[in-house]
Amino acid sequence: MEVPVTQLRNKMLEELQRLNYSHRTATAYIRIVGEFAGYFHQAPDKLGPEHIRQYQAHLFQTKRLSPYTVSQYVSALRFLFVKTLRRHFLTEHIPFPKCPQRLPTVLSPEEVARLINASPNLYHRTLLTTLYSTAMRRAELCRLKVSDVDSQRMLIRIEQGKGRRDRYVPLSPKLLETLRTYWRWMKPKTFLFPGTVKGLRADVPISSNMVWYACRQAALAAGIHKHLSPHSLRHSCASHLLEAGADLRTIQVLLGHSRLEHTLVYLHLSPKHLQAIPNPLEALEVSNLDDVKRSRRLQKK
Secondary structure, eight states, rough: OOOOOOOHHHHHHHHHHTTOOOOHHHHHHHHHHHHHHHHHHHHHGGGHHHHHOOOHHHHHTSSOHHHHHHHHHHHHHIIIIIIIIGGGGGGSOOOOOOOOOOOOOOOOOHHHHHHHHHHSHHHHHHHHHHHHHHOOOOHHHHHBBBGOOOOOOEEEOOOTTTTTEEEEEEEOHHHHHHHHHHHHHHOOOSSEEEEEETEEEEEOOOOHHHHHHHHHHHHHHHHHHHHOHHHHHHHHHHHHHHHTOOOOOHHHHHTTSSSSTGGGGGGOOOHHTTTOOOOOOOOOOOOGGGGGGGOOOOOOO
């Protein structure tokens, strides 16, 4: 259920715009508040702490949403009650769920090559090659324009990425060769990877679902059974850069991370760095394994 076009909805939209939230985030927040109000069949400003508690339990128990998805709901409800309605006392009643800390999926260089080679066509191959080479996010790839590719300076401009930040990433010669071959065939106008309208190719951004589909199709064809997504290519690129000797600060800038601690996760993904320090077991003087008894039975005294 959508929030009706009311003064509260307009006020929330104005506040989102005033704080420079992205259109995508604003749309998601309005949708979530609409679902919240629809669940209780009341205007959201008439609801309080007990309604919030019931709704969070409903998200987990009935809708079975992941903690990461529920966190987005929490962010939207916090924005409504704290930023829009100025009810700061409600912050403690809208807690973020504890999210499990999982390491992201990373492919080996050989698996990335298999994935790219398994692409069914030039469109998908160029898309996956660009994702891996630039380590850009899926949404950033969808909005990438032909004019963002600067072959003179060998850079690609990523405009208004996450957090409304612009950045440049290197354009590798191999990617440039792929993009030129692709451009001569596809001849894109505005968007580098045009999408479709009513089943026909149009000068609109590709949908994020199509990027995910291209990744999964190639993974199946390559026989890669890891839990793979477009973001896995971003993680793989960052991990491979670290193993090749790039420093964390450089990787942070390339990825567009706002904080260095977001980049530190790649230290946990790099075998080279994990094996750089000798294991303390290696320094112990232990007896020869040939002298250790094989039986697990305890000797009687």
